[in-house]
Amino acid sequence: MNSHTEAAPLAVFRMFFGILMFVSIIRFWSYGWIDKFYIQPDFHFTFYGFSWVRPLGVWTYLLFVICAVSAVMIALGWKYRIAMISFFLSFTYIELMDKTMYLNHYYFISILSFLLIFLPAGHYFSLDTLSRKHIKNNSHTNTAIIGYVPRWTIDSIKLLLGIVYVYAGLAKLNSDWLVKAMPLKIWLPSKFDIPFIGDLVSQEWVQYAFSWIGAGYDLFIPFLLLWKPTRTFAFAAVVIFHILTRVLFPIGMFPYIMIVSALIFFDAGFHKKVVYAFAKAVKYPKVLLEATAVWQPTSVKRYKMALVVITIFFCIQLLLPWRYALYPGELFWTEEGYRFSWRVMLMEKSGYAQFKIKDGVTGKRFYVNNADFLTPLQEKQMSFQPDFILEYAHYLRDHFTAQGHQNVEVYVESYVALNGRLSTTYIDPDVNLARIEESFTHKNWIKPFTDEIKGL
Amino acid sequence: MRKIFGILVLVVFALFAYACSSDDSSDGGSGPTIPPMSLDRIGILENWADNIIVPGYVDFQSKVNTLQTETTAFATNSNDLTAIRAAWLDAYTTWQRVSMFETGPAETVGLRLNVNIFPASVTTIEDNIASGSYDLGLSSNRAAKGFPTLDYLLFGIGVDDTAILAIYNGTEGDAYKQYLQDIVADMQTLITTVLNEWQGGFRDSFVSNSGSSSTASVDRLVNDYIFYYERHLRAGKMGIPGGVFSGSVEPNTIEALYAGNLSKQLFLVGLDAVQDFFNGRAYNGNAQGESLSSYLDDLNVIKDGADLSTIINNQFTTARQSVQGLGNFEQELQNNPPTTFLNAYDEVQRIVPLVKVDMVSALSISIDFSDADGD
Numbered sequence: 001m002n003s004h005t006e007a008a009p010l011a012v013f014r015m016f017f018g019i020l021m022f023v024s025i026i027r028f029w030s031y032g033w034i035d036k037f038y039i040q041p042d043f044h045f046t047f048y049g050f051s052w053v054r055p056l057g058v059w060t061y062l063l064f065v066i067c068a069v070s071a072v073m074i075a076l077g078w079k080y081r082i083a084m085i086s087f088f089l090s091f092t093y094i095e096l097m098d099k100t101m102y103l104n105h106y107y108f109i110s111i112l113s114f115l116l117i118f119l120p121a122g123h124y125f126s127l128d129t130l131s132r133k134h135i136k137n138n139s140h141t142n143t144a145i146i147g148y149v150p151r152w153t154i155d156s157i158k159l160l161l162g163i164v165y166v167y168a169g170l171a172k173l174n175s176d177w178l179v180k181a182m183p184l185k186i187w188l189p190s191k192f193d194i195p196f197i198g199d200l201v202s203q204e205w206v207q208y209a210f211s212w213i214g215a216g217y218d219l220f221i222p223f224l225l226l227w228k229p230t231r232t233f234a235f236a237a238v239v240i241f242h243i244l245t246r247v248l249f250p251i252g253m254f255p256y257i258m259i260v261s262a263l264i265f266f267d268a269g270f271h272k273k274v275v276y277a278f279a280k281a282v283k284y285p286k287v288l289l290e291a292t293a294v295w296q297p298t299s300v301k302r303y304k305m306a307l308v309v310i311t312i313f314f315c316i317q318l319l320l321p322w323r324y325a326l327y328p329g330e331l332f333w334t335e336e337g338y339r340f341s342w343r344v345m346l347m348e349k350s351g352y353a354q355f356k357i358k359d360g361v362t363g364k365r366f367y368v369n370n371a372d373f374l375t376p377l378q379e380k381q382m383s384f385q386p387d388f389i390l391e392y393a394h395y396l397r398d399h400f401t402a403q404g405h406q407n408v409e410v411y412v413e414s415y416v417a418l419n420g421r422l423s424t425t426y427i428d429p430d431v432n433l434a435r436i437e438e439s440f441t442h443k444n445w446i447k448p449f450t451d452e453i454k455g456l
Numbered sequence: 457m458r459k460i461f462g463i464l465v466l467v468v469f470a471l472f473a474y475a476c477s478s479d480d481s482s483d484g485g486s487g488p489t490i491p492p493m494s495l496d497r498i499g500i501l502e503n504w505a506d507n508i509i510v511p512g513y514v515d516f517q518s519k520v521n522t523l524q525t526e527t528t529a530f531a532t533n534s535n536d537l538t539a540i541r542a543a544w545l546d547a548y549t550t551w552q553r554v555s556m557f558e559t560g561p562a563e564t565v566g567l568r569l570n571v572n573i574f575p576a577s578v579t580t581i582e583d584n585i586a587s588g589s590y591d592l593g594l595s596s597n598r599a600a601k602g603f604p605t606l607d608y609l610l611f612g613i614g615v616d617d618t619a620i621l622a623i624y625n626g627t628e629g630d631a632y633k634q635y636l637q638d639i640v641a642d643m644q645t646l647i648t649t650v651l652n653e654w655q656g657g658f659r660d661s662f663v664s665n666s667g668s669s670s671t672a673s674v675d676r677l678v679n680d681y682i683f684y685y686e687r688h689l690r691a692g693k694m695g696i697p698g699g700v701f702s703g704s705v706e707p708n709t710i711e712a713l714y715a716g717n718l719s720k721q722l723f724l725v726g727l728d729a730v731q732d733f734f735n736g737r738a739y740n741g742n743a744q745g746e747s748l749s750s751y752l753d754d755l756n757v758i759k760d761g762a763d764l765s766t767i768i769n770n771q772f773t774t775a776r777q778s779v780q781g782l783g784n785f786e787q788e789l790q791n792n793p794p795t796t797f798l799n800a801y802d803e804v805q806r807i808v809p810l811v812k813v814d815m816v817s818a819l820s821i822s823i824d825f826s827d828a829d830g831d
Contacts (some may be wrong), residue, residue, distance in 0.1 A: 103829060189755060190497060190820035193667040252829030350817045352809040366703035367695075380823060415809035422767070423813045 004148040004294050006268035007124035008275050011077070013157060014121035015278070016260045018075025021087070021109070024253045025068040034064055036095055041156065041375050043395055045099040045388050049224075053096040060097075064432065066090045074116075077126020081117065088113040097387065100381045104344050106162060107256040115160060115313065118306045119153045120295045125275050129288055136440055149290040156310060157264050160317070162222035167321050167342035169218030174455030176332075176347070177215065181207040181420040184214075184347035217241055225265040238262045249345060327442050332418055333449035335385055351384030351416040351426060355393065356398050360407035360432075366394060384416045384441050386427065393433035410434040424450055482758070491798070497624050497674045501663040503745030504677065510659065511739035519547035520644050527624055527640045531633040534624040539618060541715075542609050548603045552725040556684035556733065559677050560662060561653035563572045565646055568688070569595075574604035575709050578612075581605055585635045592642045601639050604711075609636050612714030671823045678748070678821050682812050690808065693723045696803045697785065699793055707789040719785045724776065727728040727804075731772040734765075734811075752818055764818060768810050775803040 028034065038044075038055040046053065056063060060074035068088040080251060092110045095101070122128050123146050129406035132145065176182040181204070188210065200206045217237065224234035242255035253348070263271075272289075279289060324337030334346050358365040371378045375394070382388040393410040401408050409432040417423035422429040427433075431445040526543040530536075551572060558568050577599035584590040584600055592601050598723055599605075608633065614620035654662075665673040691701065692711075696721075699705040712718035736747020744750075749765040756763075778800040784790050788797040816823050 124641050186820055189669045193672075250829055254829070347805065348817055348820075350823070352813045354805075364491050364703050366699070367701050369691075369701060376823070415813055417813045420818065422764070423809050 015113040080122020172215035283399035330449040393431035499746040576604035
């Protein structure tokens with residue numbers, strides 16, 4: 001806990017993080033997605049306990065502005081702590097607004113930015129440091145010009161990346177992925193039009209190779225990055241792997257974020273070169289980069305509390321992905337404990353759900369046209385995820401009750417296909433969803449999976 | 457950059473392939489040797505464009521031309537409805553075979569929206585005729601034009617043929633005849649525009665857009681196809697009249713309401729067209745070309761012991777048989793709830809998850825145009 005290391009890696013990480021986040025937000029905005037996904041839809045799927053987090057109408061844009069400005073401030077190292085907190089809050093708020101938009105890599109950004117709040121990443125090669133230079137006769141330790149930080153601060157980022165990779169690798173250790181090469185067997189052939197590899201993707205051995213190499217990559221890459229002799233090779237693998245996923249799948253900024261994040265594994269020498277190059281370009285005083293002081297917390301008490309928070313944070317990160325084991329049934333089918341667990345690009349699942357509104361007394365019934373209430377993306381996500389189906393069923397119950405319908409009962413006829421299996425009935429069509437409460441207990445109204453997937 | 461990495465990866469995998477190939481080639485036990493297949497979608501698109509869509513539009517255009525001739529003849533001599541009605545039915549039936557192709561030029565002009573929105577709005581039609589000034593290009597007039605309006609004008613404006621002919625020969629006769637001709641001319645313009653585009657540059661751009669993105673031709677047309685099946689064939693022709701979405705029968709929303717006794721027949725033509733498209737059957741003749749069905753077979757999607765294309769074709773057959781087993785729709789809809797009608801509807805409905813979930817999933821086609829990121 002008391003050993004130190006150079007601050008440069010943290011500064012480089014902070015800088016690239018800020019830049020990439022800014023680009024991500026601009027990209028999201030420029031595609032018109034704020035309007036399309038957050039402002040236009042009347043209905044939003046919410047996370048358990050966070051139904052109060054809603055889009056703010058046109059003010060949603062302000063939320064993105066705050067997030068983007070925070071990202072710039074982070075990159076510049078200007079009022080770092082405040083910027084990081086405001087980034088974490090605004091970004092997380094955005095992600096909580098609609099569950100439809102959930103992506104593992106957004107979750108990654110959220111928890112990474114939470115971690116970064118506690119790290120002294122704004123004390124080296126930053127506007128904060130530059131402004132401190134002018135304060136004379138400064139006696140406070142925290143405003144000293146520093147060149148070193150506690151080693152754990154950098155290691156904690158490596159640990160988080162390691163968790164992401166290893167858990168993503170563990171999730172692939174199942175019979176569908178390894179024995180059947182699913183879902184890549186479905187996804188890859190549709191990429192026939194990609195230059196150079198287009199002719200390969202329909203070959204079965206390529207699908208198996210991608211599956212196995214993918215699983216192996218996820219499981220071992222953090223260790224290969226940690227060990228110096230394999231580091232350069234491992235980083236090349238990171239670049240190739242993520243560029244390839246970018247070419248094959250629509251995964252937005254995630255590959256770039258992971259590639260840049262992996263730089264944290266490199267020695268301080270490399271990061272110093274990066275910092276010096278940047279410093280030269282912006283005429284940042286070199287003397288500030290050669291400081292040898294070690295960063296000291298302003299308040300030891302607060303520092304200790306931060307360490308406790310971070311320890312709890314990592315315990316949660318290590319345990320959360322295993323919560324699925326507490327539920328009966330096939331995880332891929334019920335998705336109970338699927339999210340927040342680094343199950344990335346793991347299954348081809350699609351569904352179809354048709355809701356029936358029935359008067360419990362007269363038996364009169366009719367079907368709902370989902371397009372009247374949901375966007376295509378919402379409908380797609382809803383159709384194979386039980387918690388979405390239930391939330392939507394409750395929305396329909398309330399909507400039709402408000403319209404004056406009596407004794408509203410909601411039933412769903414749904415079919416789901418998983419990893420190339422023929423679709424089967426998903427939700428028990430005889431269960432009145434209007435009366436089911438959402439909870440973390442097992443959803444016994446999901447029809448059992450008719451096949452078996454072995455493995456973790 | 458991408459290219460460099462592509463090459464790097466290629467090299468890695470080529471080595472991998474070389475390392476494995478010596479084992480694989482001697483292993484004949486793992487199923488039949490699949491001939492090298494091309495997952496390229498150009499073949500499908502060529503078959504769709506050249507053998508199904510364009511011939512379909514050519515036929516439809518000629519039927520509309522005949523309708524136009526008969527309409528002019530009727531306007532000159534308004535004593536017999538037989539010929540114009542026959543031409544209307546012929547064109548309407550042919551329409552059922554091309555209605556699903558609402559992509560490209562047809563989407564641009566909104567062909568289906570302008571040709572077959574039913575039920576027709578009698579009020580709007582009568583208002584238009586009475587005022588004599590109307591712009592058929594306005595979206596507010598969509599329910600006052602196309603086949604459903606012709607249905608009304610040829611079968612519905614009087615209680616019987618004598619009464620109808622009396623109107624055409626009466627004081628307002630010229631206005632009615634003018635409207636009749638304008639409606640047909642509008643349809644003629646629309647189909648001519650669409651067909652000209654297809655026969656001009658669109659065919660080639662359609663075929664060459666053979667990728668697998670959400671804006672590629674196959675993805676778009678499959679989305680349009682499924683949308684047509686779900687909304688127009690399933691819901692429009694059966695579900696809505698049967699009260700599936702409202703809870704009570706709506707017999708006044710059937711297709712060809714005024715002519716009567718036709719909606720079942722038109723539905724079945726539509727169902728045939730949808731299945732033929734799935735199987736890539738040529739518009740003229742029985743030749744089968746590359747299609748969704750053959751593509752599914754190529755992907756070797758074996759599920760549940762039977763392959764998906766067979767499962768889908770079997771369900772088409774089941775649906776067709778159960779609808780064929782019904783009386784005419786008017787008769788069926790006199791029951792409330794119309795149980796036998798709804799049972800047949802259920803069989804028609806069962807095709808939806810098969811194409812919308814299983815087929816689309818196997819083909820890795822995105823079912824909507826949402827371009828959001830994935831994980």
